[in-house]
Amino acid sequence: MLKVEHVYWLIGAFLLIAAGMNVRQRRWSMAAFWFVLSGAFLLGDLVQLATAAGVRWPAQAMGLGVVALGLLAASGTMQTKTAGEEERRESASRLGNRLFAPALAIPLVTLAIVLGAPYLRWGEASLIDGAHLTLASLGLACLVALAFALRTTRSTLPQSLAEGRRLLDTLGCVALLPMLLATLGSVFAATGVGDAIAALVEMLIPTDSRLACLAAFAFGMVLFTVIMGNAFAAFPVMMAGIGLPLLVLRHGAEPAALGAIGMLTGYCGTLLTPMAANFNIVPAVLLELSDQYGVIRAQIPTALALLAVNLALMWFLVFR
Structure with a gap:
């Protein structure tokens, strides 16, 4: 297994x-x-x-x-150590858009394995651990994509390891940031940050107002996503502090709509923060942009527009 x-x-x-x-x-x-x-x-x-x-x-x-x-x-x-400009241009002109095929294979193969997992069995035993199906499928998909990439580039496994090491060195300690952020939400929830936020919100805003509570939830999702770099980490904290006690239990908000649009609202913060390193910093490093925060600066108008739209959607859909 x-x-x-x-x-x-x-x-x-x-x-x-x-x-x-x-x-x-x-x-x-x-x-x-x-x-x-x-x-x-x-x-x-x-x-x-x-x-x-x-x-x-x-x-x-x-x-x-x-x-x-x-x-x-x-x-x-x-x-860091990067490949030479001439080497990158030669490789890009030779391979062209075929380079996207191995990258696209990762999500497609992952989805195929997850959907086909009930049928991947040897007798009575499942071939993939059902407790961590998505992560195990992702790991297997990366191996399939590696084989696909070796065939596409006509490279060898030692060459792929050397290039993988070069890419890892280029990222440096930034490669570690997504793993650290993934644990942050559970740490905050376990230490009672949600309860502290609930007490703080009750002190600062009129909790009898639906609009005030909704705005606090939305802006809190954005703020905590900016801090943590991940809307998934911010979501349990904000739902425990504002979403459930104030919006759902006190004002009768629809939990499904609140959760779905609230999570999307948190992603507005993802567009604004260097803490979301895998989205905003890693591309700048790999593309060797002169402005390390150029990706974030370009995303600010989109983030603000999405935030306004999400606030309107929550107001009209959450309290129906």
């Missing part, structure tokens, strides 16, 4: 390879960064088991590793 742990192990193995390649080139800080990060993917299950058994030092060692990652990222010694 393909489990999500197998995907993590594969990522950890690639990070180890990237660290080894950097060691050969004497890029010690970059090598140390990927080596430490690989431990989280390769040893995460063992750390969890040790913690459950009452052995605390593996988790403490992992915490020291996180501190080490922060120090390496802040040291300024993780220099």
Whole structure:
């Protein structure tokens, strides 16, 4: 059975390879960064088991590793390395739009595997872990896309690993940001941030007003998405603090409409923040734009227009 742990192990193995390649080139800080990060993917299950058994030092060692990652990222010694301009132009002119095929294969193959998972069985056993079906399917789709990319570019697996390492080095510590942000929403919810927001909102706005509560929810979704870089992380916090207690329970808002449009409203914040690194910073780095925040500046009018439209939609649809 393909489990999500197998995907993590594969990522950890690639990070180890990237660290080894950097060691050969004497890029010690970059090598140390990927080596430490690989431990989280390769040893995460063992750390969890040790913690459950009452052995605390593996988790403490992992915490020291996180501190080490922060120090390496802040040291300024993780220099990037990009391909030459002439090499990029030659490759682009040779391959053209065929380069998009492997990238498009990832979502298409993921969708096909998720939809076909009930039929992917060996006797009575499922071939893919149903508990983490989407993540396991995504990992398998990436392997299919890799094979497709090797065929399209007529490259070899060692070449693909070297280019993958170069791309990873180009991103540097930015590659880690989406993973950190993914945990932020659950951390905020577990620490009672939603309750604190509810108390703060009741102090600052007239909670008997539907419009005031709705505006607080919408702008709160945008603000927390700007802070966290991810509307999924902001959603549980804002629903716990404003959506459920004030809009749904007090003013009778329709939960489905509030959740759907509220999530879309949070994405307006995604367009405005460098914390959404995979959307706004990574493209600027890969395209070597002169303005690191050029993508965000171009998206500001769209974000504000969408916010106004979403506010109107919520007002007319949530309280029907």
